[in-house]
Structures are given as structure tokens and as C-alpha cells.
Amino acid sequence: MTITERAALLATAAALAFSAGTSAVADTSDKRIALSNNYAGNSWRQAMLRSWEKVTGQAVADGAVAAADAFTTAENQVTEQAAQIQNLILQGYDAIVLNAASPEGLNGAVKEACDAGVTVVSFDGIVTEPCAWRIAVDFQQMGKDEVLYLADRLDGGNLLEIRGLAGVFVDDEISAGIQEGVDETGKFEIVGSVHGNWAQDVAQKAVAGILPSLPDVAAVVTQGGDGYGAAQAFKAAGRDIPIIVMGNRHDELTWWKEQKDASGYETMSVSIAPGVSTLAFWVAQQILDGAEVPKDMTVPFLRIDQDNLEENLANTEEGGVANVEYTLEDAKAVIAEASGS
Amino acid sequence: MASQIGNLISPRLLRALLPPLSLAALLVTIFWLQPRTQSYFGLNLLLNLAIPIALATIAQMFILCVNELDLSIGAFVSLCACITATWLNDTPLLGVLALAGLVGVYALLGALIHLRNLPSIVVTLGMSFVWLGLAVLVLPTPGGAAPGWIRSLMTLKPPLVPFPIIAAVAIAGVVHVGLMRSAFGTVLRGAGGNPASLARAGWSILRIKMTMFALAGFFGALSGMALVGLTTSADANIALRYTLLSIAGVILGGGEFVGGRVSPIGAVIGAVTLALAGSFLSFLRLNPDWQIGAQGAILILVLALRVLISRGEARR
Numbered sequence: 001m002t003i004t005e006r007a008a009l010l011a012t013a014a015a016l017a018f019s020a021g022t023s024a025v026a027d028t029s030d031k032r033i034a035l036s037n038n039y040a041g042n043s044w045r046q047a048m049l050r051s052w053e054k055v056t057g058q059a060v061a062d063g064a065v066a067a068a069d070a071f072t073t074a075e076n077q078v079t080e081q082a083a084q085i086q087n088l089i090l091q092g093y094d095a096i097v098l099n100a101a102s103p104e105g106l107n108g109a110v111k112e113a114c115d116a117g118v119t120v121v122s123f124d125g126i127v128t129e130p131c132a133w134r135i136a137v138d139f140q141q142m143g144k145d146e147v148l149y150l151a152d153r154l155d156g157g158n159l160l161e162i163r164g165l166a167g168v169f170v171d172d173e174i175s176a177g178i179q180e181g182v183d184e185t186g187k188f189e190i191v192g193s194v195h196g197n198w199a200q201d202v203a204q205k206a207v208a209g210i211l212p213s214l215p216d217v218a219a220v221v222t223q224g225g226d227g228y229g230a231a232q233a234f235k236a237a238g239r240d241i242p243i244i245v246m247g248n249r250h251d252e253l254t255w256w257k258e259q260k261d262a263s264g265y266e267t268m269s270v271s272i273a274p275g276v277s278t279l280a281f282w283v284a285q286q287i288l289d290g291a292e293v294p295k296d297m298t299v300p301f302l303r304i305d306q307d308n309l310e311e312n313l314a315n316t317e318e319g320g321v322a323n324v325e326y327t328l329e330d331a332k333a334v335i336a337e338a339s340g341s
Numbered sequence: 342m343a344s345q346i347g348n349l350i351s352p353r354l355l356r357a358l359l360p361p362l363s364l365a366a367l368l369v370t371i372f373w374l375q376p377r378t379q380s381y382f383g384l385n386l387l388l389n390l391a392i393p394i395a396l397a398t399i400a401q402m403f404i405l406c407v408n409e410l411d412l413s414i415g416a417f418v419s420l421c422a423c424i425t426a427t428w429l430n431d432t433p434l435l436g437v438l439a440l441a442g443l444v445g446v447y448a449l450l451g452a453l454i455h456l457r458n459l460p461s462i463v464v465t466l467g468m469s470f471v472w473l474g475l476a477v478l479v480l481p482t483p484g485g486a487a488p489g490w491i492r493s494l495m496t497l498k499p500p501l502v503p504f505p506i507i508a509a510v511a512i513a514g515v516v517h518v519g520l521m522r523s524a525f526g527t528v529l530r531g532a533g534g535n536p537a538s539l540a541r542a543g544w545s546i547l548r549i550k551m552t553m554f555a556l557a558g559f560f561g562a563l564s565g566m567a568l569v570g571l572t573t574s575a576d577a578n579i580a581l582r583y584t585l586l587s588i589a590g591v592i593l594g595g596g597e598f599v600g601g602r603v604s605p606i607g608a609v610i611g612a613v614t615l616a617l618a619g620s621f622l623s624f625l626r627l628n629p630d631w632q633i634g635a636q637g638a639i640l641i642l643v644l645a646l647r648v649l650i651s652r653g654e655a656r657r
Binding site: 069071074075077078079080082083084086087089090091092102103104105106107108109111112116128129169 | 375377378382383386387389390393394482483484485568571572573574575576578579580581582583616619620623624626630632633636
């Protein structure tokens with residue numbers, strides 16, 4: 001670690017301590033918050049859990065809340081998580097922050113929690129039960145933003161779309177947003193679409209399979225976790241590398257940096273910061289504190305552009321995802337924005 | 342050591358006592374770890390999700406009883422849950438017909454497996470994809486709503502004893518009387534134990550297998566309905582875990598993979614024990630990476646005890 005890095009780290013730590021220190025509200029110092037998480041098997045979820053540990057650990061040390069424990073189900077199954085939520089109620093937590101296995105299947109357990117006086121805040125994988133709070137991601141806008149960026153860069157051309165895991169609503173939403181952007185700008189045509197399952201190896205195989213049948217591709221729109229695989233497939237086929245929109249993964253950012261240094265390659269990268277779990281934590285703390293919080297909120301994206309690539313790459317650990325952790329002030333801003341609209 | 346105990350109590354009795362004793366031990370530990378669970382409210386929350394598991398376990402028990410294995414019960418329960426949350430709620434008649442039709446298909450599966458002498462593992466594994474596909478067709482995105490009467494039944498708050506306990510006792514009691522105490526029940530079990538002699542005595546093994554598969558389908562449908570009553574809405578993948586849970590539940594409750602040797606009361610106890618094992622590990626604050634392993638360890642522990650007892654039985 002260089003001296004400047006260490007200084008920067010100290011400064012962030014100090015800022016964190018400061019913001020959390022001033023925010024330690026006496027009203028919630030005896031409250032206990034639990035994280036109910038349905039899956040921990042990919043880099044995004046691992047980063048999410050690490051962010052939770054870091055930020056809530058500090059919050060507990062500062063006395064903002066009494067406890068903030070993370071629970072992950074052993075298997076990604078609705079019935080398991082429903083049982084887990086019921087167990088958390090029995091353990092007497094005041095609030096449950098929830099990344100749900102199903103938007104509908106947990107409603108019974110969430111209702112039990114609400115009836116027992118437990119505050120439920122869902123994020124990322126949200127639940128539809130009206131008594132719970134939702135911090136949702138506008139995935140449709142994310143897809144649309146990709147096409148709008150391309151419209152700025154290009155006069156038109158063919159697009160290859162890499163989709164996520166079939167049947168998951170996130171995949172449908174992003175794809176719908178991309179379609180909307182294409183319709184609105186009116187200068188692109190989607191000439192091919194494959195499922196990359198948000199994984200580099202799957203994306204590479206899928207793109208390699210469809211490439212021979214495609215005309216010139218001007219750009220590749222993606223969902224994250226698939227950009228590096230797409231680049232490898234293009235390279236292996238000996239074709240020109242189009243503009244590939246990236247998804248904030250370390251391998252994608254590294255590849256982008258190499259291309260940028262070698263040939264001035266330009267693109268953008270967008271995804272959701274795993275630190276959104278910490279935003280949900282502060283929102284739950286605010287609700288316990290008695291703040292007026294609307295039931296539906298939207299979380300901002302984490303977008304990386306040509307000029308802040310190096311900075312973000314330096315902050316992303318190997319095999320991880322670019323991340324930001326949220327503070328109490330960020331949570332208040334998100335709440336205020338949702339109240340205003 | 343087992344043989345010493347065996348001299349005092351008959352191994353058969355000991356064997357029958359093992360499932361309830363393991364359940365009691367687990368329950369006492371949970372009460373001690375988390376005193377909140379001792380209340381009416383606590384028991385309700387602790388046990389309500391065990392009811393659909395118990396029903397699925399009973400379904401699996403009928404199949405195991407005739408020497409077969411059902412690897413599709415989880416997907417089947419999911420499908421029934423999806424139908425319950427959609428058709429049964431919107432157009433009750435269509436919903437009832439669909440569920441009855443599925444029970445009929447189960448009976449036909451029994452016939453197919455018997456007549457063509459197919460391995461049930463292969464047939465049911467294949468059917469699990471059919472059930473899952475149908476579930477996605479019925480309910481493409483998670484949703485639907487539980488019919489009011491199922492919801493109010495599953496959230497019933499009877500005085501003194503929490504509903505899940507009453508339901509568990511009722512399920513175990515009804516199936517026990519039907520399968521273990523009635524004359525026809527004995528014939529049904531006999532088809533698993535010694536099909537050749539039953540056939541020679543003039544019973545139709547085909548009809549018995551169809552009956553057992555239909556019963557399994559019936560209890561699978563009940564499981565799906567109970568599950569939706571608890572969750573309020575369904576998801577095509579909602580009960581996939583039930584396949585393994587139900588097999589483990591039967592075995593934990595004293596059943597065996599060789600046919601004819603099953604116990605309905607034991608199966609319900611086994612299902613509840615498995616459901617509680619999850620809560621127990623969660624109250625222990627065990628790292629989730631270890632939880633599946635720990636759940637397996639509990640299973641192995643109980644089965645190891647049973648082997649010890651069986652050895653005592655054999656020595657006599």
C-alpha cells in the first residue's frame with residue numbers, strides 16, 4: 001500500500017467515523033437490525049455482505065444501533081428464507097433488512113413480521129407486501145441509459161444484446177429498457193440476442209456461437225458480468241472489437257483499462273453497487289428513529305465513464321465489483337428524493 | 342451399549358421411540374436457546390412452515406411404501422401451489438378440476454411404472470421437469486393470491502394449542518388409522534413388503550400402486566395448498582427443496598427405502614424435526630456455509646443411533 005493510498009483510506013475511515021459518530025441517535029441505540037439474505041454465491045453478493053459488515057460494524061461501535069447481524073440462507077430457496085424471517089422475528093429483532101429470493105413468495109412471512117411490529121426494508125430483491133419498504137433499482141432505466149450513451153457515440157448501426165438469466169425479472173426489465181432506448185433513438189437495430197447468464201464464461205460461449213451469423217456489430221449492450229466474455233469472443237473470432245458496455249466487474253474494468261491504454265478504446269460501465277445493502281441499513285435505522293419514510297424508494301446506479309475509470313478500478317478488488325458504501329446522509333437524501341416525487 | 346439397553350427395553354420399542362425423542366431433544370434445546378419460542382406466538386411461527394413439509398413427507402411416504410422413490414414431489418407441490426394461487430382463487434371449479442386431474446396423472450404414473458417395469462427414479466425425475474414447466478406456464482412471474490378460506494385456515498388461532506400442532510397431530514392420526522390400522526391399509530403396505538405373495542393371494546398390484554400414487558398426489562396437492570395459505574402467493578420454484586426434505590423426513594421418522602416399512606406418525610415427526618433443525622442452526626448463529634453440512638450431521642446422528650438399535654435387534 002502506498003502512502004497516498006493509506007492517506008486516502010484514513011481519510012475515508014475518518015469521514016465514515018465522523019458521519020456515523022454525529023448520526024448516533026439515542027433513540028435507536030438499543031435497536032437491533034438483521035440482514036436476511038438469500039444467496040451469497042457470487043462476487044456481487046460477497047461484496048454486498050462485506051459492505052454490510054464494514055458499515056454496520058462501525059455503526060454498532062458508534063452506538064447508532066445495538067446490533068446488525070447478517071444471516072444468509074444455506075440454500076437459495078423461498079421456503080428456507082420464509083423460515084429464516086420467522087426465526088428472526090422470534091429472535092426479537094426490531095427491523096429486518098431483506099434481499100428476497102422471490103418478490104411474492106415471502107409475503108406471508110413478511111406480513112407475520114409486520115404484525116409482530118418488526119420493520120421490514122427490502123432492497124435489490126424486493127417484496128410486494130404493502131407493509132414492507134422497498135429500495136428498488138430502476139433496471140429499465142439502466143438498460144435505456146446504455147442505448148442513450150451509444151446514441152451519443154454513434155450515428156447508428158447494429159447492436160448485439162447479451163441478456164441475463166432467462167425468467168428472472170431483472171433480465172426482462174433491463175432488456176425492456178434497452179428496447180425502449182432503441183425505439184426512442186430510432187437509429188439502432190438489435191441483430192442478435194443471447195443469454196450470458198451474467199457470467200463471463202457463459203457469455204463468451206454464447207457470443208462465439210452467434211458471431212458467425214452476424215453482420216458488422218457496432219456495439220454490444222450487456223447486463224453486467226458478461227462484457228469481458230463478449231470481448232474475448234470477438235477477439236477469438238478475429239473481428240473488430242465493437243463498443244462493449246461493461247458492468248463494473250473487476251475483469252471488465254481491467255480489460256477496458258488495457259484497451260484504453262493501448263488504443264484509446266472508449267466505453268462506459270454501469271451496474272448497481274453492492275453497497276446498496278448499507279443504504280437499506282440506514283433507511284431501516286431512520287424508520288426505527290421515527291422518520292417519515294415513503295414505502296418506495298429508488299437507488300442510484302454506479303456509473304463509470306472514461307475519465308473516472310482508473311479511480312474506480314483502483315478501488316475495486318480483484319474478482320470483485322466496483323462498489324460504494326452509503327452513509328446516513330446518503331440515505332436521508334434518497335428518502336427526501338422519494339418524498340418529493 | 343445398545344445391546345445393554347436392548348435387554349431392558351425391546352429394540353422395537355426403542356426404534357419407535359427414537360424419532361419422538363430426537364424431536365423432543367431438539368425442541369428443548371431450541372426453548373433453551375431462544376425462550377421466546379415457548380409462547381403460543383413463538384410455537385406458531387416456529388412450526389407453521391413445517392405443515393406443508395409434513396404433508397409432502399406423507400406423500401413421499403406412500404411412494405416409498407411401495408418400493409418406489411418420488412424425485413418430483415417438490416416440483417409437483419410447486420405446481421399445486423401455483424394452481425392454488427391462481428385458478429383455485431379466481432375460478433374455484435377449474436382449480437379443483439385441475440388439482441383432481443393432477444392426482445389422476447399421479448395414479449397413471451403409478452400404472453406406467455408398474456406395467457412397463459420402469460425405474461421410478463427416472464420417471465419421476467423426468468416428470469419433475471414437466472411439473473416445473475407447467476408451473477411456469479400457470480404462473481410465469483411470481484404472484485397470485487391465496488384463496489381466502491385457505492389463508493384463514495392456515496392462520497387460524499385456536500385457543501390454547503397453536504394451529505400447526507393440531508394440524509400435525511391430525512395429519513399423523515388420520516394417515517396412521519388409514520394405513521396402519523385398517524385392513525385395506527395393511528394390503529397397501531403389503532404390496533411394498535412382499536408383492537409376489539399379495540399378487541398370488543388375488544390382489545391387483547397395479548390397482549394398489551395406482552392407489553398409493555394417487556394418495557401421494559393428493560397429499561402433494563394438500564401440501565401446495567397449505568404452503569400458499571402461509572406465503573399468500575406462489576412462485577414456480579417455491580417448493581423445490583421439498584423433494585429431498587420429504588425423503589429425509591420419511592427416513593428420519595423410521596421409514597426405510599425397502600418397501601412396506603413406513604410410519605406415518607414417524608414421517609410427520611421427521612418432517613417437523615427437519616424444519617426445526619434449520620431454526621436450531623439459525624438460533625445457534627452458525628455460519629450459513631456450515632448449515633447444510635450441520636443439517637446433514639443431525640440426520641447422520643439420528644440414523645447412526647438407529648443402526649445401533651437395529652444391531653441390538655438383530656442380535657436377539
